[in-house]
Amino acid sequence: MLTPHRFRDLLALRQRTGVRLVLVCHHRTMRAFLERELQQVDHHIAEASALLPEAEPTTLEGQAPYAARPLANRWISLPALTTLRAFDDASGPCRCAAPMAADRDFFAPVMPPVTEAEVAWRLHRATAHPYLAAQLATAVFTAASVTQLDTAHVHDLAPDASTITLHDRWLRGGCMTHHVPTWARSLLRAAAFVWRIEAGTNGPLFSDPLGSAGLPSLTAFAEGCKLRPPQPPRPKRRRGRRGTTPDPKQPVKTIWPVCTVHYGCPWAMTEPDLMQGCPYPPPHTRKTIARRKKGWLPPDYGLRELQPPR
Numbered sequence: 001m002l003t004p005h006r007f008r009d010l011l012a013l014r015q016r017t018g019v020r021l022v023l024v025c026h027h028r029t030m031r032a033f034l035e036r037e038l039q040q041v042d043h044h045i046a047e048a049s050a051l052l053p054e055a056e057p058t059t060l061e062g063q064a065p066y067a068a069r070p071l072a073n074r075w076i077s078l079p080a081l082t083t084l085r086a087f088d089d090a091s092g093p094c095r096c097a098a099p100m101a102a103d104r105d106f107f108a109p110v111m112p113p114v115t116e117a118e119v120a121w122r123l124h125r126a127t128a129h130p131y132l133a134a135q136l137a138t139a140v141f142t143a144a145s146v147t148q149l150d151t152a153h154v155h156d157l158a159p160d161a162s163t164i165t166l167h168d169r170w171l172r173g174g175c176m177t178h179h180v181p182t183w184a185r186s187l188l189r190a191a192a193f194v195w196r197i198e199a200g201t202n203g204p205l206f207s208d209p210l211g212s213a214g215l216p217s218l219t220a221f222a223e224g225c226k227l228r229p230p231q232p233p234r235p236k237r238r239r240g241r242r243g244t245t246p247d248p249k250q251p252v253k254t255i256w257p258v259c260t261v262h263y264g265c266p267w268a269m270t271e272p273d274l275m276q277g278c279p280y281p282p283p284h285t286r287k288t289i290a291r292r293k294k295g296w297l298p299p300d301y302g303l304r305e306l307q308p309p310r
Contacts, residue, residue: 001026001128004033011041022210024130024194046197071118075226078119078140079109079281082229084219085258086145093153094167098175101142106173106262108143109281120183122225130190132221135206137184138164139218140227143262143281146218148172152205154192161185161192164205172262219256228254232277 002010014021025034101107111119119140123133135149142148144166151167158164162185167175180188191205198209208215215221222228232255258274261281 001125004037007034007037011037014041022198024128024190026128026190069118069121070114073226075228076115076119077230078111078115078227079230080111080140080143081222081227082257082259082278082281083143083145083262084139084222084229085256086147087258087260088147088169088171094151094175095155096165096167096175098165098167098177100163101176101178104173104176106176108141108178111140116181116183119225119227122227123184123187126225127221129208129212129215130187130194131206131208132215132218134184134187134191135218136222136225136227137187138166138178138180138206141181141184142166142178145172149206149218150204154195154202154205157188157192157205161189164188219254223254229257230279230281231255232279 010021010023013019030038123137127133138144138149138152139146142164148166148168152164156165156167158180161180163177164180165175165177188205195201195203195205195209203209216224231252234252255276255278257276257278259278259280260273
């Protein structure tokens with residue numbers, strides 16, 4: 001993601017200050033100008049295949065044409081992000097043998113194929129910091145809260161990145177292991193790889209072992225990718241008088257609700273939900289999915305007992 005000019009500036013900074021420079025290459029092979037510039041300085045190349053199994057080829061190697069992205073430059077509302085914020089604190093490290101989320105009757109909201117392709121396209125190109133992209137990707141396909149994401153360590157990711165285990169203190173039904181979709185595996189593998197080449201320890205997967213400063217928060221990063229939870233319905237605009245020009249649309253600030261819809265022990269949460277007008281995410285369990293197929297539940301709303309009082 002660095003231009004040749006910026007890369008030469010980094011090398012000049014390294015030569016003048018003596019800082020240790022760690023570069024992460026997001027492609028299978030280095031670009032020609034990168035190899036040419038590195039020949040002039042002492043360096044060491046760490047191959048990902050030496051520490052991690054060979055990655056499966058993905059369809060994101062080449063950039064998709066603009067015409068193939070119907071959702072380009074549009075905001076995408078993801079119900080999985082409704083439960084991102086949380087009241088509770090992260091639990092300590094855990095090495096349990098967590099069952100699959102499906103065995104606990106938990107299913108995260110499923111994205112349509114077009115939405116999934118656009119989300120993957122954005123996350124693979126949004127940042128040069130693997131852990132940021134991996135953390136948001138995990139929130140998207142697990143509907144996990146920040147508290148759960150903070151419990152993931154490098155050892156919680158399978159060697160081939162096919163599964164990841166998230167932990168909690170039985171507030172949301174216990175520790176669960178989630179399947180990692182193909183489009184997100186390379187992001188999680190990259191986050192684990194940076195930890196292994198830099199620190200050589202089993203640290204928190206979604207943290208930066210390089211100690212970078214000034215990085216955005218997870219919610220700010222999501223907004224930078226134009227990803228957000230479903231927002232409250234906009235009020236209807238009143239028609240202006242004839243001859244008057246309508247006011248330009250003001251940018252609407254993203255609302256990040258605090259939703260406990262997935263908590264398995266609601267009695268443990270004394271604070272009420274702070275939805276601020278945002279819709280509740282639809283529950284995704286075998287029971288509710290079967291009910292929805294039979295038309296017993298509204299298609300895009302939560303259970304009746306989870307709806308806010310009128």
